[in-house]
Amino acid sequence: MDLTQLRQQIDEVDGQIVELFKTRMALVDGVARYKREHSIPVLHAGREEEVLDRAAKLAGPELAGASRVLFTTLMDVSKGSQYSQNLPPDSKLLSYRDRAKEPFVLPSAARVGCQGVMGAYSSIAARRMFPQPDLRFYRHFADVFDAVDQGEIDFGVLPIENSSAGSVGEVYDLMKAHDFSIAAALKLRIDHCLVAKDSMDIGKITKVYSHEQGINQCRRLFDEHPHLEPEVFSNTAAAAEFVSKSTDGTLAAISSKETAELYGLKILKENVQDNDFNFTRFIIITKDFVRTADADKISLSLVLPHRAGSLYHVITRFAVLGLNLTKLESRPIPGRDFEFRFYFDFEGSILDDKVLSLLHQLDQQLEYFSFLGNFHEHCR
Numbered sequence: 001m002d003l004t005q006l007r008q009q010i011d012e013v014d015g016q017i018v019e020l021f022k023t024r025m026a027l028v029d030g031v032a033r034y035k036r037e038h039s040i041p042v043l044h045a046g047r048e049e050e051v052l053d054r055a056a057k058l059a060g061p062e063l064a065g066a067s068r069v070l071f072t073t074l075m076d077v078s079k080g081s082q083y084s085q086n087l088p089p090d091s092k093l094l095s096y097r098d099r100a101k102e103p104f105v106l107p108s109a110a111r112v113g114c115q116g117v118m119g120a121y122s123s124i125a126a127r128r129m130f131p132q133p134d135l136r137f138y139r140h141f142a143d144v145f146d147a148v149d150q151g152e153i154d155f156g157v158l159p160i161e162n163s164s165a166g167s168v169g170e171v172y173d174l175m176k177a178h179d180f181s182i183a184a185a186l187k188l189r190i191d192h193c194l195v196a197k198d199s200m201d202i203g204k205i206t207k208v209y210s211h212e213q214g215i216n217q218c219r220r221l222f223d224e225h226p227h228l229e230p231e232v233f234s235n236t237a238a239a240a241e242f243v244s245k246s247t248d249g250t251l252a253a254i255s256s257k258e259t260a261e262l263y264g265l266k267i268l269k270e271n272v273q274d275n276d277f278n279f280t281r282f283i284i285i286t287k288d289f290v291r292t293a294d295a296d297k298i299s300l301s302l303v304l305p306h307r308a309g310s311l312y313h314v315i316t317r318f319a320v321l322g323l324n325l326t327k328l329e330s331r332p333i334p335g336r337d338f339e340f341r342f343y344f345d346f347e348g349s350i351l352d353d354k355v356l357s358l359l360h361q362l363d364q365q366l367e368y369f370s371f372l373g374n375f376h377e378h379c380r
C-alpha cells in the first residue's frame, strides 16, 4: 500500500472516530441533564478511573499509556461541556460576570500608590495610567497592598515582570496573600540614561549610582568606560536624587529621562541599556473586581495536583477551547516539597461562556484556584 492509500484509510477511520466522538458527547449531554436535575456534581473521580482502566485494558500493553492520555482528554472535553451547562447560580464567577457587564472606566484622577520615590519607574507607570494621580509612595511592595486593603489608596501600581530580569516573585506572592483584582496592566519601555549635575565628558565621571538592575542592564557602558565605578543604590530615582544633592560634580546616575528632569539633572547619554528590548510590565490592582470594556486578558493563580501530567491536562483544556496562553509562571509553595503555584495569563473575556465554564471547571477541580482579573494591557 502506498502513502496515499494509507492516508485514505486513516481518513476513513478518523471519520468513524468523529462519529463516535459525537455519539459520546450526545450521551454526555444526557449525563449533564441528569446530574443537573438530581444535583449531582460533574466530577466523578471513581468513574474516571474505571473508564481509564477499561480503555487501557482494551488497548493492550503497547497502547495502554497512550489510550489513558486519549481518554483523559475525552473526559476533559466531556467535563468542559457539562460544566458549561451546569454552572451553579451562586458561583462567584457568575457574580464577576454580572459586574463585568457594567464596564469600568479607569479614572484620570485617583489615589494611587507605588513602591519607591517620585521618579521611580513605578511612578512613571502610575502617571501614564492616571494622568492626574494623587501619588502616594511606600517603602515596600507589601505596604502598597496594605494601603489598598485599608482603603488608603484606590489603586496600587506594581512591577510584575521585566523583559531582561524576569518576574518579580514578591509581587506574585503578595497577589496570593490578598484577594485583589488586576484592573489593568502596562508594558513600559525602560530607557536608561546616564545623567549628572552638569553636562560633562564621560571621562570625567568617577562613580555611577543606580539600582542593581539598572547597573546590570547597562553592562556595556561599564565595559566601554572601565574607569566608571558602579555603586548600587536602593532605586534609580533615589540614586538620581542623591547625585543631584551631592557636592561632588564627578558623580553620575543611571535613571529614566523623566527622573533626570525631575531632579534637574543633565542627560549625558541616552539609551545606555545593553538590550533595546527592555520592558517592565506593571499591574494596577484594586480591592474589588472591575473590568474595563477593552479587557482581553485573564490572570489566574492555580495549584495543580502533584502528579505526572497534571500541568499537561490543564494546558490541554486551554488548547481545546482555542485560548492563547500568554504567560505561565511558577512559584514554589513555602513548606512544600518542591510543589508549585502556577500563574496563567491567557487571552479571553469572562463574558465569554466557554471561558466562564473553563474557569468554573478549574475552580471545582483544583486544590487552589484564584481569579486575579480580566483586564487590558496597555503599552505606553
Ligand SMILES: O=C(O)C(=O)C[C@]1(C(=O)O)C=C[C@@H](O)C=C1
Binding pocket: 028, 031, 042, 043, 044, 045, 047, 048, 051, 074, 075, 078, 079, 082
Ligand atoms: O459518568 C459520569 O458521571 C460522567 O459525567 C461522564 C464522564 C465521562 O466523560 O466519561 C465525565 C465526567 C466524570 O468525572 C466521569 C465520567
